[in-house]
Amino acid sequence: MTHDVGQQPDRPADLGEEYEHEPVPIEARRSLSSIAAVWFGFPMNLGNAVFGGVIVYNLGFVNGMIALLLGNLVLFGYVGALSYIAGKTGRSFSLQALATFGTTGRLIATGFLATVVIGWFSFQIGLTGTTMHDALGWSPMLAAAIGALIYTGLTTIGIRALSWLGMIATPLFVILGGIALYYGATGNNLAVGDVVGYEGSGTTLTFGAAVGIVIAGFADSGTMTADFTRWSKSGKSAVAATFTAFPVSNFVAYALGGLVVAVGGSTDPATNGGGFLGLLTGHSALLTAVAVFFVFANLGSVASHCLYNGAVGWSGITKLTMRPVAVALGVLGAAIALTGVWSYFLDWLNILGIFVPPIGAILIVDQLVLKRSVATVTRLRASAFTAWVIGAGLATVSHYLVPGSVDALVGIVVAAAVFWTYEKALGRAATSESRTAPAQATPAVTA
Template structure:
């Protein structure tokens, strides 16, 4: 038991409260073996998260700038990087049952983890607000609703679902994913109708944008899940084993995430987007105006799809802040839900997107340090200091070099740069420190012997 924080970073189980009808979430202790869930449940949590309208928009923008073939290659490469990165962090979570906050305590220190966890848990609330705002504007564009109406409904519904816990995330994934695939296919048919394009025309679509380089496109894919991907342990700690956690991650990266981006790219390639440079492959507008039934289904789809993203982000934030405050997840989720909803209703959310994507530069080095510490150096159960200097030095170095790369090396994949630098700096720092400690211990021993 950590006396400073009042949390258990070992394997002690947390007793189930019979009065808690929604079930224990194990915010401040590792998930015990008896509470772990099967592969289908965890896979549903992860594959339902990336398959969303926002990713379709970005997929369309990427294909508009790079063309279909080069765009799809960029999407695949970005997803493979995410699989390696998120998969490694998920393996640690499945093996230990620890949330991201507990993982961070081991690597960044019992006090240092508050900085890392607080940073990421706040970032994901920004994404939660974005999904609420996006729901409002999507309903306005599709049905003429006042944006504040759709946003208010979304804020209440997404927060309520999050308080149900991990089970709600799994259920939403099972609903949102098939809806996305089916309605995306319908939208493609409507988008291609009357354009006179052949299959060959679509395959050889070259695009006409110039804003993105290939490296920047790969970076967008990585940045889109840099934050929740780094906090994957909040989901995959429920897996029965590390291998099962990795398998669940694979259903999201590359499978689900690639499909979502590629669907948007295809909408642009078939001529289904009126303004692909700005709206990318967003396809909701292609589904409305045909029949009342399809319009109703499209509305349900919006709330299920964006709700899946919003609840995942709020769950990440709530579990993270629960770890910091040593509180349970549900009341924290309500407080954060009110806060995020208030931000969305002010309209400030519309300014978040560029800032949040820039965080793809600053977030991946955090995960890189965790992976190096707990997989390469295998320090998963060593006593944690209050603050591990080497971890913060590596994080800062990775973020700094990635930032420089972003501004001065146009073709670079910033997230990869940050990951490589953070791993190198942390590994060298730890090895040099270990060597220095060994020398000091040897000299002390010699003095005592003399």
């Protein structure tokens, strides 16, 4: 059922329909360039540059780049498959979860992810505060509060704002990142061979853990990709839009941070990784002003995407529209950020890498491999939750007992295998039962 926007007093007509509770109709779908801008503008952020630098600092340039590439290829396969389903059906993550996990099960799966993603929103608010403090001496609380207001306001505009942000933030990141590399390398007298030959510190981060960090970085919003790619005109268009993010945009963001470290541009690579904002300040008032705008545009793009995921998810659960939910979650996320909880970032990544990817794996097997019909929705599908628990459980075991393993990949493979096996066993049991049931008399048909 579609709605006439002009008949909804609670939704300003000029902001448009967000289709929180129904598939996006074909006539409302958006161009490939628009959806690509939504996705490629998301990963190209300062946070990824920080962690790209940390990975290269620990593994060296060549091994670090290989880890970044492998993590992005896994993300493309994972997010691309979920995006294909979304583009083909027009359904949000919440509606996808309804078909696979059931009416009650959807509340659990969607509620979990829509809540966890607000942690990312809070992280970007906190990062705004500390970044502005470290670079320009701003009050971190004031900068964080300003960021929270801007990011929440942008989210309420809807999918269009995410596309606009991507078109602004991405070229800014590439241009300013290039300038930062120049300043970072100035005076170090490095040849190309010196950069490629950078060996890193050889510390405790393993190759598998580095790949896992890349996957976990987008485990949540990647699983909820349907909230963005349901606006695509087709499944193939949704996959193409996803490709611009993974591996392209996400790899560039991580790799740029790695290059900052390899050229000697980071003063504390173990902690700050490839964060390059400090390299842009102190040269001229103009460049500093552009850097300030860049912080809010770049981190605002990430924060708004995360808040949009959370708002669409909780809208599906509460039956409210997206915009008031976004405001409420924005206030909640800001409160969390201002308490400083957002700083437990590595613990957050561990949670995401273990508990989130099995959900997406189950959706892919159910709706892309087994081709689940929406008409077969149940209250709670035991096979889906069994696979989720086992997948997350073995990923947890792998994390603690198998050093160097890629926890997210373990969860994906195990959950997919368990769910497929469970569903096939149910199908065989149903077939066997129908064959052994006593024959029923066929009623006579009269004219």
